[in-house]
Structure formats: C-alpha cells, structure tokens
Amino acid sequence: MAKTKTAFFCQNCGTQYPKWVGQCTACKEWNTIVEEVVQKEEKSSWKATMNGTPKRASPVNISDIDTDKEIRYDILDHEFNRVLGGGLVPGSLVLLGGEPGIGKSTLLLQIALRLPYKTLYVSGEESMKQIKMRAERIQPNSANCFVLTETKTQQIFKQISEINPDIVVIDSIQTLHSDYIESSAGSISQIRESTAELIKFAKETNTPVILVGHITKDGTIAGPKILEHMVDTVLQFEGDRNYMYRILRALKNRFGSTAELGIYEMQGDGLREVSNPSEILISKYDEALSGTAIVATLEGMRPLLIEIQALVSSAVYGTPQRTATGFNAKRLNMLLAVLEKRAGFKLGAKDVFLNITGGITVDDPAIDLGVVAAVLSSNADIPLEKGVCFAAEIGLAGEVRPVRRIDQRILEAEKLGFTRIFVSKNNKIALKNHSILISKVSKIEDVIRELFD
Ligand code: TYD
Numbered sequence: 001m002a003k004t005k006t007a008f009f010c011q012n013c014g015t016q017y018p019k020w021v022g023q024c025t026a027c028k029e030w031n032t033i034v035e036e037v038v039q040k041e042e043k044s045s046w047k048a049t050m051n052g053t054p055k056r057a058s059p060v061n062i063s064d065i066d067t068d069k070e071i072r073y074d075i076l077d078h079e080f081n082r083v084l085g086g087g088l089v090p091g092s093l094v095l096l097g098g099e100p101g102i103g104k105s106t107l108l109l110q111i112a113l114r115l116p117y118k119t120l121y122v123s124g125e126e127s128m129k130q131i132k133m134r135a136e137r138i139q140p141n142s143a144n145c146f147v148l149t150e151t152k153t154q155q156i157f158k159q160i161s162e163i164n165p166d167i168v169v170i171d172s173i174q175t176l177h178s179d180y181i182e183s184s185a186g187s188i189s190q191i192r193e194s195t196a197e198l199i200k201f202a203k204e205t206n207t208p209v210i211l212v213g214h215i216t217k218d219g220t221i222a223g224p225k226i227l228e229h230m231v232d233t234v235l236q237f238e239g240d241r242n243y244m245y246r247i248l249r250a251l252k253n254r255f256g257s258t259a260e261l262g263i264y265e266m267q268g269d270g271l272r273e274v275s276n277p278s279e280i281l282i283s284k285y286d287e288a289l290s291g292t293a294i295v296a297t298l299e300g301m302r303p304l305l306i307e308i309q310a311l312v313s314s315a316v317y318g319t320p321q322r323t324a325t326g327f328n329a330k331r332l333n334m335l336l337a338v339l340e341k342r343a344g345f346k347l348g349a350k351d352v353f354l355n356i357t358g359g360i361t362v363d364d365p366a367i368d369l370g371v372v373a374a375v376l377s378s379n380a381d382i383p384l385e386k387g388v389c390f391a392a393e394i395g396l397a398g399e400v401r402p403v404r405r406i407d408q409r410i411l412e413a414e415k416l417g418f419t420r421i422f423v424s425k426n427n428k429i430a431l432k433n434h435s436i437l438i439s440k441v442s443k444i445e446d447v448i449r450e451l452f453d
C-alpha cells in the first residue's frame with residue numbers, strides 16, 4: 001500500500017520542490033510555494049471508511065441525462081433557498097463567507113435546527129456546550145440535528161459513515177486539518193486538501209456540504225482563491241455590525257443566478273428573515289431631501305444601491321468650485337458641460353459639490369444619470385420622488401446610454417423596495433416578472449421632464 005506523499009509546488013509556474021522555499025528558482029516569484037498531496041495512502045481516504053465501493057463514472061450521451069429527477073432540499077428558509085437558486089442541490093458544496101461575528105454560525109445552526117433531514121453540524125471553533133447554549137437561544141426543538149466538535153477530516157468522515165447524515169455543515173474550513181499534510185490548520189495547503197476531500201465526499205455520496213469560510217481584512221475569503229473555484233456556490237454574509245441587518249448574497253452559483261439576495265435581521269433569538277426589504281430603506285428615506293439620488297451600481301459582479309448627494313450653490317469666487325468625493329472629478333465636469341450645452345442649465349457660475357455616501361469610490365459609468373439627477377435636484381431645490389433610482393450612462397450628446405447587467409440592477413432595486421428605475425431606452429431587458437416601474441428614457445431632457453415637470 002502506497003503511503004501518502006506530499007511535495008511542494010510553485011503556484012505560479014508549477015515547479016516541484018522537495019521542501020519549502022521562499023522564492024521559486026524557476027520563475028523568481030516569492031511566496032508561491034505550497035504543499036500538495038501527490039499520492040494518497042488508500043486506506044485512510046474517506047472511501048475506505050464508507051461502506052461499499054463508489055460508482056465509477058462512465059460517459060453518457062448528453063441527451064440521455066435526466067434533469068427531471070434533480071431534487072433540491074428545501075431548507076425551510078425562504079431567503080437562503082432563493083439565494084441558492086431554489087434549495088440545496090444534493091452533492092453540492094456551498095461556501096458561506098463573512099466577517100467574524102456577523103452571524104454565520106448562527107445562520108447555519110438555525111437552519112440545521114429547523115431541518116427535517118438528518119443534519120451533522122461539525123464545529124471546530126466552539127465546544128458542544130457553547131453550541132447547545134446558542135441552540136437554546138434560537139429554538140430548542142431539534143430531533144434531527146447532530147453536533148460534532150472535531151477538526152481532523154479523517155475523523156469527520158469516520159463519524160459521517162456512522163450516522164449517515166443527509167446534510168453536513170462544517171464550521172469552519174479554516175479549522176480543518178487533514179493528516180496527509182503537515183502544515184497547520186488554516187494554511188493554504190490544508191484548506192485546499194480538506195476542501196478537495198470534502199468535494200470528493202459530496203460528489204460521490206450526493207450529500208450537500210455547507211462550509212463556513214473566514215474573511216480576511218481585505219474582504220476576500222481567507223485561503224487560496226482556488227477554494228472559490230472548487231466549490232459550487234459561494235455565498236457571502238455581510239452587514240454593518242452597527243446595524244441589525246444582514247445581507248446574504250451569492251457571489252458564484254453553479255445552480256442558480258447570482259442576482260438574488262436575502263435579507264435578515266439579527267435578533268435576540270436568532271436571525272429573522274426580512275421578506276419586505278423596503279422596511280429597511282423607507283424609514284431611512286422618510287424625509288425627502290433635495291440633491292440626493294439613489295443609483296443601482298455594480299461592485300465587481302454584485303449589484304449595489306448607493307446614494308449620491310450633490311450641492312449646487314452660487315459661486316463666491318470667480319472660478320466655480322467643482323469637488324467630487326468618491327467620483328471622478330473629470331467625469332463630473334463632463335456631465336456638467338453636457339447639462340449646460342444640451343439641457344440649457346446655467347451651471348457655469350455655480351459651485352458643485354458631489355459626494356458618494358458611505359465613503360466608497362465608484363467608477364461605474366452607470367451612475368451618471370443619478371449624478372445628473374442629484375445635481376438638478378439640488379439646483380432646483382426639489383427633492384426627487386420617493387422610491388426612484390437610476391441606472392444609465394450619459395453620452396456627450398446628452399443621450400442616455402445602456403449599461404451592462406441591467407437585469408441584475410433592476411432586480412436588486414426591486415428587492416430593496418424601490419418602485420421606479422430610470423434606464424436607457426436602448427437597454428435590452430430580459431426580465432419578465434417584475435413589479436418595479438421601468439422608465440425608459442433616451443435623452444437627458446426626457447428625464448428632466450419626467451422628474452421636475
Ligand atoms: P456568530 O454566528 O457567532 O458569528 P460568526 O459565526 O459569523 O462569527 O454571531 C455572533 C453574534 O451574533 C454575536 O455578536 C451575538 C449575536 N447574536 C444575536 O444577536 N442573537 C442571537 O440569537 C445569536 C445566537 C447571536
């Protein structure tokens with residue numbers, strides 16, 4: 001029987017080393033060497049601990065593959081189900097990322113306690129007692145939930161083969177330790193090997209596995225980016241710890257769209273699903289203020305609604321001031337020039353200040369229309385109508401131009417309780433069932449007429 005062998009490989013060029021080195025001698029990159037398993041000891045692989053031999057895959061004509069049979073586990077949480085694309089797919093690996101203390105463990109334990117399926121909740125972070133205390137806080141009845149405090153993957157598989165759970169939850173991937181690799185838990189090699197073993201387990205037994213992943217300071221899931229490539233679905237749980245609201249979104253989903261998001265409220269007895277998200281925003285925007293506009297922008301792949309504030313006032317000095325925070329000042333000047341030339345606004349003798357709230361910087365051209373609306377609103381001192389938002393670019397001729405991923409932006413706006421969105425007439429919209437009013441405009445003048453007349 002072959003023993004487990006590991007070697008060190010450069011992640012950049014693939015050169016193999018017998019031991020760890022700081023710099024790859026072949027490609028001269030630093031810190032790219034990680035340990036990997038090259039040969040496994042058959043006996044201790046998860047298969048050996050399971051009963052029976054797993055099926056071998058053979059090619060099947062694509063037209064013969066039956067998709068009707070694809071069932072999904074309803075996990076009795078509307079928000080989570082929807083973000084997953086309609087339930088948990090058997091054999092899938094879901095990674096749930098989020099900052100410490102945001103409520104990942106609470107969310108998963110809460111789901112595990114509610115499920116009618118046999119669920120194994122593996123925790124490497126908390127003791128049985130701590131988990132029980134949390135469970136009592138959330139909901140005491142739990143006939144199908146089993147708890148295991150273990151960090152060794154081989155031991156976890158052994159326990160799995162004994163109790164045969166329908167769903168496995170691992171909290172967290174950074175605490176797992178595989179015997180095949182010598183480095184400490186949480187290192188890149190450990191995370192990679194443990195995830196690979198779990199994927200193999202999930203695919204071969206058709207058991208869904210939900211992993212918790214920690215997030216580093218810069219907002220990415222700790223560990224190699226490859227972790228996100230390996231799993232089927234990457235979810236992110238986020239929110240401001242100063243507020244009670246938490247947002248669950250899919251960053252990647254092999255079985256559904258990434259446009260969906262779920263909203264929860266953290267309460268004393270766990271997380272409550274928020275089915276009508278406008279209840280969050282409406283209270284904030286109760287008082288209509290002139291000079292503010294909401295835009296549907298994209299942050300990477302994710303839609304995000306942000307607020308733009310503009311202040312237009314008479315210039316005190318000869319040359320008017322133009323200040324933009326979080327937005328390109330040149331672009332602001334261009335938009336103001338377009339307003340002068342194409343819409344006849346005399347902004348030449350006005351100071352214009354623009355601010356994107358929340359301290360973020362946006363370079364998405366889709367916020368142009370919102371910037372223009374905020375400037376016009378401040379100039380006229382007339383607040384925009386409630387529940388309206390924008391997603392379009394402005395061209396030099398004053399034309400309203402289409403933007404990418406418009407469906408996702410519209411969906412997000414609708415989800416967050418907005419009732420009307422301004423988009424370009426030339427934007428192709430595939431969306432069918434929506435309740436938000438989509439106002440299609442082709443020129444700046446159209447928008448002005450709709451908003452201020
Ligand atoms: P937790 O799930 O431990 O976060 P994570 O696993 O993402 O690190 O959440 C911890 C926070 O949630 C903690 O600050 C207390 C709070 N909380 C509640 O407000 N209500 C509850 O019912 C529970 C269980 C936790």
Ligand code: MG
Nearest residue numbers: 104105125171
């Ligand atoms: Mg936790």
